[in-house]
Amino acid sequence: MxxxxxxxxxxxxxxxxxxxxxxxxxxxxxxxxxxxxxxxxxxxxxxxxxxxxxxxxxxxxxxxxxxxxxxxxxxxxxxxxxxxxxxxxxxxxxxxxxxNVPFVGGGVLGSAVGMDKLAMKMAFAAAGLPQVAYRAVTRDQVWSNPCVFPKLCEDIEAELGYPCFVKPANLGSSVGIAKVRSRDELEKALDSAASYDRRIIVEAGVIAREVECAVLGNDRPEASVVGEITFKSDFYDYETKYTDGAADLFIPAQLPDAIAEQVRQRAIDAFLAVDCAGLGRVDFFYVEATGEVLINEINTLPGFTATSMYPQLWEASGVPFTQLVDRLIQLALERHGATP
Ligand SMILES: Nc1ncnc2c1ncn2[C@@H]1O[C@H](COP(=O)(O)OP(=O)(O)OP(=O)(O)O)[C@@H](O)[C@H]1O
Ligand SMILES: [Mg+2]
The missing domain is CATH 3.40.50 (Rossmann fold)
Incomplete structure (x- = not known):
């Protein structure tokens, strides 16, 4: 990729x-x-x-x-x-x-916070961005103490219920992510996630449309039009992401104007909350039944092929791919202080 x-x-x-x-x-x-x-x-x-x-x-x-x-x-x-x-x-x-050289994209802090799903959620919560209920789990809780584990699973069931999602905090591309519907699946998913990462997140599952917004800029970033991803698989897993034709992108997403505007504003808030720079793609769950817009995550180095969401969102917002890379270079220089 x-x-x-x-x-x-x-x-x-x-x-x-x-x-x-x-x-x-x-x-x-x-x-x-x-x-x-x-x-x-x-x-x-x-x-x-x-x-x-x-x-x-x-x-x-x-x-x-x-x-x-x-x-x-x-x-x-x-x-x-x-x-x-x-x-x-x-x-x-x-x-x-x-x-001490200029580079495109976020710095150490923005990149690190954007990668770790737990740190990211804490930053979003502090910025007042609505998101799904979740809790942190450590590898140590999953592996080290057989007395702690059943209690941990009970707590997760009580707090989050089924289905819930178990994710290693630091991987991306849906690697190691499981949607679980029972105690047995929960135990297996926690064990598997612990094999990938010391830090694990468990989230309440929502039934929602998946919409994404591209952000470009440094201290005063701009948001693109909003796009939507649809797929037939159970969730947007690794295979769906990287199999041609398994998912469809709709740009712009067919959304009420107020919802699209909320997504765009929250995308900018999220970008600033984690101290991102240059570029970022912010992904949301739009729960149509309740009208809620919940933030899922920010990707500080989103997929960037000609058919990827990030460049396509900018293309649809009037910034063609060739101009986009030029803008990103200028933003890198600006951030480094190399331009007057
Ligand atoms: N809480 C949730 N409720 C419903 N669906 C979810 C939830 N969390 C994840 N999913 C589904 O799983 C997919 C992957 O999850 P997520 O975006 O958190 O991880 P990721 O894609 O691996 O991260 P990255 O985009 O950094 O690669 C989502 O696009 C969505 O389809
Ligand atoms: Mg994702």
């Missing part, structure tokens, strides 16, 4: 007026942390698939992980396009901040 987003963004830097304005140097970061030079990275972009890595945690290339390709010194602005842990959670952003 990261490579597909990167390839779409690379094409946008070669088209329109961008071709004369920018020179693109791709850096592919292998799963084991090894950085590739632009010459080595270009084929990965063209091919669209990752380099094989024999041993992600292995020691073979360990010394090389402390070396960056020489071409890195030529870069004026970085555009991190690594979805998920390490790329979207502040780790890569911290490295770039330490090097």
């Amino acid at each position: 990261s490579i597909r987003s990167a390839a779409a963004i690379a094409r946008a830097f070669a088209s329109g007026g961008n071709g004369e304005k920018y020179r693109l140097l791709p850096f592919y970061i292998r799963k084991d942390g090894l950085w590739r030079s632009p010459e080595e990275s270009a084929p990965v972009l063209d091919r669209g698939t990752p380099d094989p890595v024999d041993d992600v945690n292995g020691g073979g290339d360990r010394a090389l992980r402390w070396q960056f390709p020489a071409a890195a010194a030529q870069v004026d602005v970085w555009f991190p396009i690594v979805h998920g842990p390490n790329g979207e959670d502040g780790a890569l952003q911290g490295l770039l901040q330490l090097a």
